């Protein structure tokens with residue numbers, strides 16, 4: 152018989168164990184035994200050498216005492232529990248997140264509907280206003296010309312539109328959260344482990360519960376995955392930025408009787424702006440990283456091409472689209488960093 | 501000095517830093533000292549039993565070594581720090597009982613502050629900084645700018661209004677800090693080591709500027725410094741702090757002539773007494789004496805000038821006048837004696 156039989160006998164649990172005896176599905180160990188052609192009796196007769204003492208896992212214990220559940224039952228249990236809360240959760244999360252789908256779809260439609268000879272100049276103008284750098288404007292122009300020339304323009308624009316929406320939402324949600332964190336040590340203590348978790352969770356793991364909650368055809372599915380991942384730096388750096396504002400300046404603001412609102416809008420946020428902008432830069436870069444992975448759950452854009460390259464072993468497609476992603480990454484990074492430097496320059500020399 | 505009603509009165513003020521100040525306060529009231537309190541309860545004694553009256557229109561200087569509690573004390577005037585016990589009365593009202601709105605009102609209208617590290621808004625222009633108090637109060641941009649401009653001109657910074665603070669030198673930045681405080685039109689001005697970060701020449705300029713402004717404005721100024729020369733130059737009333745307690749306060753000349761504590765003796769032993777002491781502090785009453793004077797001195801002349809007048813002859817005496825009237829006699833012998841620091845203990849002789 153099984154290794155832990157003796158344990159249950161000694162504890163006087165034998166009758167409880169056997170009362171629950173059933174012929175459920177066989178455990179992995181039983182399957183292996185069967186295929187090796189030995190019967191349970193033969194194994195038992197041979198006895199288990201002490202060195203091969205199995206870890207008292209659910210499976211090993213269940214073998215000796217059928218009343219104990221097996222690991223497979225446990226995972227099924229988790230799945231069922233998740234499915235049970237899924238529907239109520241969906242009732243709440245569905246409507247709340249619906250605007251995200253609209254924003255993603257609407258922006259994507261807009262970006263796609265704009266003819267290239269309008270959209271590219273608009274992007275160049277934005278680059279100019281943000282950076283005041285001719286070199287960067289030329290670089291952005293060349294990059295889009297190149298992607299257009301090799302017929303990757305549409306994909307790039309799709310990727311850009313997703314990043315655009317997700318970054319805006321991350322900033323709109325992240326800055327207030329960061330402000331709350333900076334004002335209360337308790338909030339900060341609670342938020343930091345959550346942020347750590349969001350940042351260290353392997354990116355694929357985000358997708359698993361989301362796939363169950365939302366259908367893959369909804370764009371909010373990838374939107375949420377991207378925002379959860381990319382919102383972290385803007386929250387962190389808003390918090391940090393506000394906490395780093397010169398104590399003396401804050402004291403002066405207090406001494407002249409500023410309200411906390413005047414202080415926040417007139418002193419803390421402006422002085423934290425370089426840090427907040429650095430957070431936005433990182434948020435954009437992380438959105439880009441995630442939007443590629445999110446193509447696994449139907450996010451359109453360059454990631455789709457990368458995925459096709461992997462799936463169909465179309466090496467060229469994968470490499471070229473990968474290069475376009477790198478190009479987008481450099482371009483977004485340079486433009487936001489240049490904008491950031493302008494903010495810095497306006498404050499200190 | 502005068503019978504004026506004090507503008508600010510500090511009454512029996514205590515401040516203890518630490519997690520449980522109330523219990524620590526008990527110990528302090530029973531006589532525990534700063535070092536013992538720190539060692540036994542891990543609380544820092546910031547201020548102990550402070551009683552100070554600040555008279556309107558005067559410069560009250562609070563002086564003490566680093567860590568003596570000067571910054572802590574001045575921050576109680578506008579309640580940037582909450583006291584552990586005691587009262588702060590401004591125009592007779594207890595500031596400690598104020599709610600948030602009343603406190604903000606006080607800070608916006610009655611008290612302004614100048615900081616050691618300037619603490620200007622780095623992202624605002626000099627003009628915007630100068631008009632800050634007005635804008636905080638809700639006045640519109642043009643009113644704030646007009647007030648800012650007026651005071652910038654007054655402190656000698658006309659022409660710099662469009663610059664940013666980092667484009668100015670330290671001395672100029674502190675002029676902006678001063679203009680910012682003045683532009684609030686508050687009666688009371690708190691200055692925490694306002695000139696300590698400046699180099700000596702600029703510092704002298706700023707002291708002169710402050711005195712000149714004060715002649716016209718007659719503000720109630722609380723000025724913090726760790727520098728005795730600066731204190732003697734500015735003070736109408738001098739408060740000396742040590743380890744969170746007031747060791748002596750009064751007219752600066754009197755403190756100089758009659759220090760009541762070895763701590764103060766140490767403080768005053770290094771200064772040029774001939775330059776700081778004034779005739780009025782050393783002179784005697786007339787007592788009918790009318791002849792034998794070698795000259796006329798003003799009550800506010802310093803002793804250095806008298807030594808110069810007498811050519812070093814200790815046998816001479818001078819007629820002392822104020823506004824053209826005789827008010828006393830200065831014997832050179834008294835003058836020479838006053839040049840040697842007094843020792844209230846009487847133990848050791850002249851060093």
Ligand SMILES: Nc1ncnc2c1ncn2[C@@H]1O[C@H](COP(=O)(O)OP(=O)(O)OP(=O)(O)O)[C@@H](O)[C@H]1O
Nearest residue numbers: 517544545546565566567568569570571572573726
């Ligand atoms: N927030 C605080 N927590 C604990 N102790 C404090 C705090 N603020 C001040 N202290 C202590 O109170 C005492 C007085 O400090 P304060 O800053 O008032 O001194 P100061 O006279 O202004 O010195 P300095 O000339 O260096 O500015 C010091 O012993 C200091 O360590």
Ligand SMILES: [Mg+2]
Nearest residue numbers: 570571572693
């Ligand atoms: Mg200080």
